[in-house]
Amino acid sequence: xxxxxxxxxxxxxxxxxxxxxxxxxxxxxxxxxxxxxxxxxxxxxxxxxxxxxxxxxxxxxxxxxxxxxxxxxxxxxxxxxxxxxxxxxxxxxxxxxxxxxxxxxxxxxxxxxxxxxxxxxxxxxxxxxxxxxxxxxxxxxxxxxxxxxxxxxxxxxxxxxxxxxxxxxxxxxxxxxxxxxxxxxxxxxxxxxxxxxxxxxxxxxxxxxxxxxxxxxxxxxxxxxxxxxxxxxxxxxxxxxxxxxxxxxxxxxxxxxxxxxxxxxxxxxxxxxxxxxxxxxxxxxxxxxxxxxxxxxxxxxxxxxxxxxxxxxxxxxxxxxxxxxxx
Numbered sequence: 001x002x003x004x005x006x007x008x009x010x011x012x013x014x015x016x017x018x019x020x021x022x023x024x025x026x027x028x029x030x031x032x033x034x035x036x037x038x039x040x041x042x043x044x045x046x047x048x049x050x051x052x053x054x055x056x057x058x059x060x061x062x063x064x065x066x067x068x069x070x071x072x073x074x075x076x077x078x079x080x081x082x083x084x085x086x087x088x089x090x091x092x093x094x095x096x097x098x099x100x101x102x103x104x105x106x107x108x109x110x111x112x113x114x115x116x117x118x119x120x121x122x123x124x125x126x127x128x129x130x131x132x133x134x135x136x137x138x139x140x141x142x143x144x145x146x147x148x149x150x151x152x153x154x155x156x157x158x159x160x161x162x163x164x165x166x167x168x169x170x171x172x173x174x175x176x177x178x179x180x181x182x183x184x185x186x187x188x189x190x191x192x193x194x195x196x197x198x199x200x201x202x203x204x205x206x207x208x209x210x211x212x213x214x215x216x217x218x219x220x221x222x223x224x225x226x227x228x229x230x231x232x233x234x235x236x237x238x239x240x241x242x243x244x245x246x247x248x249x250x251x252x253x254x255x256x257x258x259x260x261x262x263x264x265x266x267x268x269x270x271x272x273x274x275x276x277x278x279x280x281x282x283x284x285x286x287x288x289x290x291x292x293x294x295x296x297x298x299x300x301x302x303x304x305x306x307x308x309x310x311x312x313x314x315x316x317x318x319x320x321x322x323x324x325x326x327x
Contacts, residue, residue: 020189020206025050030061030172032196038183039190039206049188053179057195060175063091064167066114073165077114081161084150092154095147098170101282102144105298108289109282110258112158114166115141120263122243122254129247135261142258173236173281176200193277200234200277218269218310225316226308233304234277238284239269251312255288264288269310272299273322279305292317 023046024037036053040046066073072087079085087095098111117138119130130138141163148157158165167174172195179193180200190203192211201211213235214224228235243254245263252263270287274280283305287295292309299307299319306322 021046022206023047023050025054027054029054029057030065030175030195032172034196035192035194036179037192037194038188039203040188049183049186049191052186053183053193056179056182057175060171060178063088064094064171064174066164066166073167076156076158077164080158080163084148084153084155084157086153086155089154092149092151092156094167094170094174095156095165096149097278098167098282099144099147099149101170101279101286105283105286105290107144107259108257108286109169110142110144111165111167111170112142112144112147112163113169113256113258114164115139115160115162116256116258116261119261120245120252120254120256122245126245139258139261169285170278170282172196173198173200173234173277173279176234176277195277198234198236198277198281199230201230202232215271215308219314228273228322230273233273233275234280235271235273236277236280236284237269237271238288253288255285257289264291266291266311267295267309268312269308270295271308273306274302275304283307 020039020041022037022039023043024035026033026035034057036050038046038049040049062068062071064073065071066077068074072085072091076085076087101109119134119138141160146159146163147165148159176193176195176198177200180202183191184202190205193200199213204210210229210231212227213230215226215237217223217225218239238255245252250265252265255264256262257264267288270284272280272284274283287307287309290298292311295309296317296319299305306319308322309317
């Protein structure tokens with residue numbers, strides 16, 4: 001559903017100030033590349049902290065993966081239309097927050113998108129649009145309002161047989177948030193969790209300078225069009241410029257409206273800054289579906305949330321309080 005490798009990390013200044021250095025490890029977690037950077041006094045300490053972050057991300061994956069038949073998420077999907085499933089408080093609360101974002105975005109974000117029939121292909125094999133009937137049928141089992149939560153029993157019930165939930169548009173952001181919280185609790189003064197473009201930072205570089213992110217030009221991935229500081233927050237970019245189809249002069253993205261079954265049009269890149277990667281992750285996808293006007297209006301109403309949008313003509317839009325340092 002998403003393409004998340006659109007951010008470059010810009011690090012400046014000495015890495016040896018204050019007797020600390022940065023230590024980074026890259027590895028595959030949750031089916032994606034994670035780059036974990038911590039500021040530590042020495043390499044053994046840095047490796048210890050990174051090991052803790054990796055263990056936490058793997059724990060989250062076991063909890064939310066719909067592919068792991070032993071996970072509580074898979075059990076929820078198996079029991080759709082049959083009976084509620086009691087889940088861990090952590091998973092219950094994650095689903096609660098996901099549904100709050102669904103309401104906030106008028107259904108543009110919906111974890112029941114996993115129920116959608118895969119009728120759109122973005123691998124170059126599509127030669128014509130699916131029929132209106134096929135598109136309508138593809139979302140027949142989608143709808144966050146059919147996810148029934150019972151706070152007393154901590155149970156989740158999908159009230160339609162064949163319905164499914166998935167965390168592809170929020171899971172990596174949540175894992176990055178949890179890893180960051182764990183490391184901060186262990187006294188790690190600064191670091192970055194980069195979950196395939198879901199960037200989560202805290203603290204400052206050993207030189208005392210802020211972490212900075214460069215936002216890639218979607219028309220030329222070798223160049224950055226803006227650089228912004230990131231202070232104890234998260235930034236996520238969602239883009240469609242490598243996964244799209246074009247029919248009758250209209251460019252359809254790989255991000256599909258879960259309500260209509262039609263792919264989003266108009267936007268090619270959406271970058272969201274928020275206090276948590278989980279929220280930024282969900283909103284970056286939602287804006288494609290909501291469109292530029294509605295998306296900007298919604299972001300401007302949220303405290304501590306900003307965005308940068310680029311349409312298919314290359315025009316750049318930003319939320320009201322964001323200052324862009326253009327390259």
